[in-house]
Amino acid sequence: MAGEELLRVEGLNKTIGGTSILSDVTMSVQKGDLKVLIGPSGGGKSTLLQCINLLLFPDTGRIILGGKEVSFRRKREVLAYRQQIGMIFQEFNLFDHLNALQNVSIALRKVKRMSSRQAAERAERELKRVGIGEQKHLYPAELSGGQKQRLSIARALAMDPAILLLDEPTSALDPELIGEVLAVIRDLSQKGMTMLMATHQMGFARTLAQEIMFMEQGQIVEQGGPRELLSCSDDQQSRTLSFCSKINELYA
């Protein structure tokens, strides 16, 4: 897979309240890839994703998107950059006072300055794409967990992001609802959307990820294709594999 490099992160460091959360993280995502980030809680996965879209500002390091280095200083550039990075949160973070259609269209109207009609048309297309076109007039409190997460994906997709960051998108869902969200993600991946996803869904990572990164204590410990990291051929097990077996045992 020698795709074109879309996102590159170099030497990222982040310290919060005196504790080092990320230390010298360097990684990249190729265009069209689905890259999966796994590892124990508190290992820095969430912080890395939030640093990548500048919801948190890294202390040091560089972020390069599509060959262009991102300036952290200039406010306007940061805002424009964030539009290009879609973000999906574990807790959905939908706008509670807006219905499904408005949740998607508000950023189109207020950030992209589209007309109300254009924004509504676009929003409706995105809702259909994730399979909740029928629920367009319902409010977040009236949707199921799976529908909420699909709505948040539609909201991010409407901005035409270059890459989608997903921060444990299924971890807050009931087990029977996980499948519908993963199906949307699978579909996006097959249509060429570039994604970086933190998850504990090992089966999903194994079958769909182009590459897996194992993160622990703020560092990327192992990195490689799922077959390399998740096969137990050799006597020396990879850290990733032992972590996966532990997770699978817990689920079993």
Place this chain on the structure above:
Amino acid sequence: MDSSFIWSELVPALNDGLLVSLLLIIPSACLGLLLGILAGFSRTFGPPWLSRIASAYATVFRGTPLLVQLFMLYFGLPNVGVYLTPYVAAVAGFSLCSGAYHSEYIRGALLSIKSGQIRAAESLGFSRVKTMVHIVLPQAMRRALPGVGNELIYLIKYSSLAYIITCIELTGEAKILAAQTFRYTEVFLIVGCYYLILVSLASVGLRKLEDMLRVPGYGKG
């Protein structure tokens, strides 16, 4: 009770007063709410210096009697060369006092909005100001509405202090007429009814507004 006195003297005088009262209440309510929103936002999300100024404002205007504030504005300010008419002094006093209370209700409502929604808005490219205006404020106002409505009802009643700085509104008219005719019972009984009706109308209006803005997932909805 003398019904001809009530209908030919009292009611016309009180109606004049009512007009003045409304002219005091409506602008004070709007200005007070605006001040409260600005102060509430500054205290919650503002930089430290702004937050400190807004908190000091709330402390002073919540911490002193409204009557003292009115006296300062009307009788005190001329000493430093600022002359306000009774009407302007009253509206200024009511707005400032009411704004201080509103800022508390709004601060509470702002604190109840989950930070995740703010992060979600920022991740979509909303600026800080746009996030506040389009995401936080509409939700916070819904949550603040019961408290804000309460403050508006207080305002209707504390507008009765304006006559003390010679802005003759409803209570002022009543006081004059009662003193002239010595019919305190009739006059103040009826003035009481005027206020009761005003407050009831405001309550119904506020309830309607709450229903109109109700969103599934908030309160009863």
